[in-house]
Every structure is written in C-alpha cells, then in structure tokens.
Amino acid sequence: MERITLCAIVACVAGSAHADIFTDRASYDAAVAAMGLTTAWDEDFEGFALGSVAVPTIIGGGAAEIVRAGTAEIIDPSPIASGQAYLGVEGGIGEIIQGVGGTSLGLSAFGFDYFSELDGMYNFSTSTGVESAPMTPGGLPLFVGWVGEPGEILEFVDYTPGTSAHILDNMSAAVPAPGTAMLFAMAGVAASRRRR
Numbered sequence: 001m002e003r004i005t006l007c008a009i010v011a012c013v014a015g016s017a018h019a020d021i022f023t024d025r026a027s028y029d030a031a032v033a034a035m036g037l038t039t040a041w042d043e044d045f046e047g048f049a050l051g052s053v054a055v056p057t058i059i060g061g062g063a064a065e066i067v068r069a070g071t072a073e074i075i076d077p078s079p080i081a082s083g084q085a086y087l088g089v090e091g092g093i094g095e096i097i098q099g100v101g102g103t104s105l106g107l108s109a110f111g112f113d114y115f116s117e118l119d120g121m122y123n124f125s126t127s128t129g130v131e132s133a134p135m136t137p138g139g140l141p142l143f144v145g146w147v148g149e150p151g152e153i154l155e156f157v158d159y160t161p162g163t164s165a166h167i168l169d170n171m172s173a174a175v176p177a178p179g180t181a182m183l184f185a186m187a188g189v190a191a192s193r194r195r196r
Contacts, residue, residue, distance in 0.1 A: 021131055021133040022143070022144070022147065023136075023142070023143060023144060025111065025113075025143045028109070028145035028147065032109045035108065035109070036176065037176055039172065039174055040060075040173040040174055041063045041064075042060070042171060043059040043061075043064075043170075044171070045086055050075070052071060055071075058100065060173060063173070064097060065098060065099070065101075068089060068095040068096070070090035072087055075088045075167070086168065086169035087167060088167045089161070090166075091162055091163045091164040091166055092161065092164075093161075095158070095159060097157040097158075104153065104155045104156070105157075107153065107173050108153065109146065109172075109173070109175075110124070110171070110173050110174070111172050112170060113142065113169045114167060114169070115167045116136070116161050116166045116167075117138075117165045118135075118164045119134065119137050119162050120160050120162050121133070121135065122135065122144055122158075123159065124146040124154060125158070126146075126153060128152050135161060135162070135166075145172070
C-alpha cells in the first residue's frame with residue numbers, strides 16, 4: 001500500500017512539468033516554481049570590478065565558471081538594466097558555462113538575460129541530450145532559460161554569438177528543494193526494485 005501511494009505522488013509531481021526552453025523570465029519562473037525547485041545561486045555581476053576579467057571567469061559565488069577563447073570585461077551601464085554591471089564578451093567567440101574545473105553544473109534549471117546584435121545558438125547539454133535555442137538579434141534585452149524534467153541535470157551551456165556584441169546578465173540557477181530531491185530518489189529506488 002505504501003509503495004502505491006509513493007508512486008502516485010511521484011507520478012503527480014513528475015507530470016507537472018517537462019524539459020523546455022523559455023524565452024521570457026515570467027514563464028521560466030513559473031516552470032521553476034511548478035517543479036518545486038529552489039535557488040542554487042544567482043549572478044548579476046554587480047560584485048565584479050569594472051574592466052577585464054580573468055579566463056575562466058568564476059561566477060555564482062564559486063559554483064560555476066565561464067570559459068572562452070577571447071576576452072571579456074565587466075561593463076557599466078548595461079543595456080539590460082541601466083546602471084547595472086554585466087559581462088560583455090567578444091562576438092564570434094564561443095563560450096562555455098560549466099561547473100568549476102570543467103565539472104557538471106548539476107542544475108535542474110538555468111536562465112539568464114542576454115543581448116546580442118547578431119545571431120547564434122545556445123546549447124543546453126543535459127544528462128539526457130542537448131536542447132538548443134537560437135539567439136534573437138536586435139537592440140532589446142532578451143532572456144533564455146532551460147528547465148529539465150525530474151531527474152534531468154544540466155551539465156553545461158555552450159554558445160557562439162554572431163560577429164558583434166554579446167552580453168550576459170542576471171543568471172539564475174535552481175536545483176530540487178531537499179524534500180523534492182528525496183521524493184525523486186525514493187521513486188528511483190522503487191522503480192529499480194520493480195525492474196528486478
């Protein structure tokens with residue numbers, strides 16, 4: 001009887017959301033809330049000194065890094081939010097957002113504001129595959145975010161902007177709340193026992 005109850009609860013939670021790419025922060029935030037995720041870290045670049053930054057650039061309080069072949073600098077003011085710092089990177093140079101030292105980000109959701117004068121592609125590499133989102137060129141601040149299915153983990157994000165300016169700001173990273181993580185772990189054990 002307990003096993004049936006647990007499976008029913010897990011099926012309900014697991015069916016409440018699915019892996020997806022979001023292009024507006026409100027929809028992303030709603031999906032994160034529906035999945036019962038909690039903030040792992042945020043990065044708005046406000047604590048960085050203006051000017052050139054090291055390669056790799058450590059972000060999220062030491063939780064992640066941005067690796068690239070070109071240069072980057074912290075610039076102020078931002079076209080995304082006037083008077084705020086942001087990370088500006090060279091156009092046409094690929095970057096990777098990953099865990100420190102090349103490890104997995106280990107996230108269940110990740111989103112950020114961006115501004116790109118030309119096109120390009122964001123690739124969200126996960127434990128189950130790769131989901132991609134095209135960059136939208138233009139003079140307006142934009143958003144891209146990924147929310148995984150229960151148990152799916154974001155390993156890293158790579159992207160190559162067009163040949164002109166590209167900036168990043170207001171990153172938001174999320175993981176399962178402790179109770180939700182335990183629920184999915186128990187579901188995995190129950191599924192493993194059923195397969196035997």
